[in-house]
Amino acid sequence: MSSPATRRLLDLLGIDLPVIQAPMAGVSPPAMAASVSQAGALGSIGVGAVDAAAARGMIHAVRARTQRPFNVNVFAHRPAVVDPAREAAWIERFRPAFARFHAEPPLQLREIYQSFQVDDAMLAVLVDERPHVVSFHFGLPDAPRMRMLQAAGIVLVASVTSLAEARAAQAAGVAAVVAQGYEAGGHRGVFDPDTPDERLATAPLVRLLAGEIALPIIAAGGLMTGSDIAGALRMGAAAAQLGTAFVATDESLADEGYRAALFSDAARHTVMTRAISGRPARSLASRFTDLTADIPDGEVPHYPVAYDLGKALHAAARAKGAHGYGAYWAGMGAPRARAMSAAALVRKLADEIR
Numbered sequence: 001m002s003s004p005a006t007r008r009l010l011d012l013l014g015i016d017l018p019v020i021q022a023p024m025a026g027v028s029p030p031a032m033a034a035s036v037s038q039a040g041a042l043g044s045i046g047v048g049a050v051d052a053a054a055a056r057g058m059i060h061a062v063r064a065r066t067q068r069p070f071n072v073n074v075f076a077h078r079p080a081v082v083d084p085a086r087e088a089a090w091i092e093r094f095r096p097a098f099a100r101f102h103a104e105p106p107l108q109l110r111e112i113y114q115s116f117q118v119d120d121a122m123l124a125v126l127v128d129e130r131p132h133v134v135s136f137h138f139g140l141p142d143a144p145r146m147r148m149l150q151a152a153g154i155v156l157v158a159s160v161t162s163l164a165e166a167r168a169a170q171a172a173g174v175a176a177v178v179a180q181g182y183e184a185g186g187h188r189g190v191f192d193p194d195t196p197d198e199r200l201a202t203a204p205l206v207r208l209l210a211g212e213i214a215l216p217i218i219a220a221g222g223l224m225t226g227s228d229i230a231g232a233l234r235m236g237a238a239a240a241q242l243g244t245a246f247v248a249t250d251e252s253l254a255d256e257g258y259r260a261a262l263f264s265d266a267a268r269h270t271v272m273t274r275a276i277s278g279r280p281a282r283s284l285a286s287r288f289t290d291l292t293a294d295i296p297d298g299e300v301p302h303y304p305v306a307y308d309l310g311k312a313l314h315a316a317a318r319a320k321g322a323h324g325y326g327a328y329w330a331g332m333g334a335p336r337a338r339a340m341s342a343a344a345l346v347r348k349l350a351d352e353i354r
């Protein structure tokens with residue numbers, strides 16, 4: 001728990017425990033981040049799916065509850081490519097699914113959130129608010145944006161899934177990388193979803209990066225207990241980032257259907273799918289993943305345009321009391337999820353690491 005790499009990272013992040021609660025856009029609220037940070041780990045909020053004003057509100061909501069460091073996570077993906085023919089075909093494909101809930105699919109699909117690569121208002125909020133840590137998912141912002149965040153004294157972290165991405169992150173000047181293995185829940189952080197994916201699992205990825213990268217490595221993917229975290233530290237990680245474990249906590253925004261699925265047999269069947277949002281992401285098997293299992297990636301609209309339809313179908317189903325169409329993101333560790341408060345989970349993880 002106290003290797004030189006871990007001590008260096010804890011100092012950098014201003015925390016006591018080598019545990020990071022993963023930013024989970026739409027699932028991890030400010031109250032979760034604050035509880036986790038208060039308990040000595042690093043709490044995170046995900047602002048990838050909200051605009052700059054809402055992000056500022058979330059930052060203030062964390063600060064109203066804790067003075068301790070926390071992480072603000074943005075999506076730095078290549079901005080969406082509009083493809084009207086592909087999108088029209090996607091809408092038609094789902095018309096029968098909407099009809100089952102007496103609903104119509106959207107007439108058009110939208111790019112429902114802006115990438116941090118082009119979001120000047122979000123950059124201005126982060127520079128102004130100066131959270132202790134900012135992390136990137138899906139890629140890296142350009143050099144001027146990196147410099148502005150660094151000049152504001154913010155510690156920068158990037159998710160990576162391969163050695164090439166880790167090298168790019170190191171060259172861009174981040175202070176640490178999240179090594180996200182294929183087991184991980186939620187979206188894969190791959191920089192370019194249209195190039196072949198190496199699909200490295202967490203353990204081989206951490207070991208590979210530990211031998212090649214000078215930065216502290218944060219292991220992510222399938223880690224649910226303190227003993228899992230201790231194992232990752234032994235492989236050369238300086239800390240661990242856990243998402244699915246926190247989906248199960250009291251503070252999580254996971255709805256009734258999501259929680260029920262997480263604590264059911266569905267937890268043993270996670271699938272990597274691009275059909276929900278347009279980017280590969282690991283989800284609990286659901287009606288939506290069954291419906292889309294055979295669709296070739298090339299037919300799915302680009303991220304996050306596809307997500308506009310996925311969210312609309314989920315809303316239509318929920319309006320009729322049907323579950324199973326939500327984005328029930330979870331990693332391969334899902335069967336070991338434990339329900340408790342976020343602070344209790346951090347305390348439990350700390351005990352188990354020891």
Ligand SMILES: Cc1cc2nc3c(=O)[nH]c(=O)nc-3n(C[C@H](O)[C@H](O)[C@H](O)COP(=O)(O)O)c2cc1C
Nearest residue numbers: 022024025046137184185186221222243244329331
């Ligand atoms: C519900 C959910 C939402 C997620 N949302 C984000 C996000 O907004 N930003 C991000 O960088 N990572 C996100 N992730 C991925 C996590 O950062 C992390 O890589 C992953 O949770 C680790 O695997 P685990 O879920 O097996 O712990 C999400 C993961 C989950 C489970």
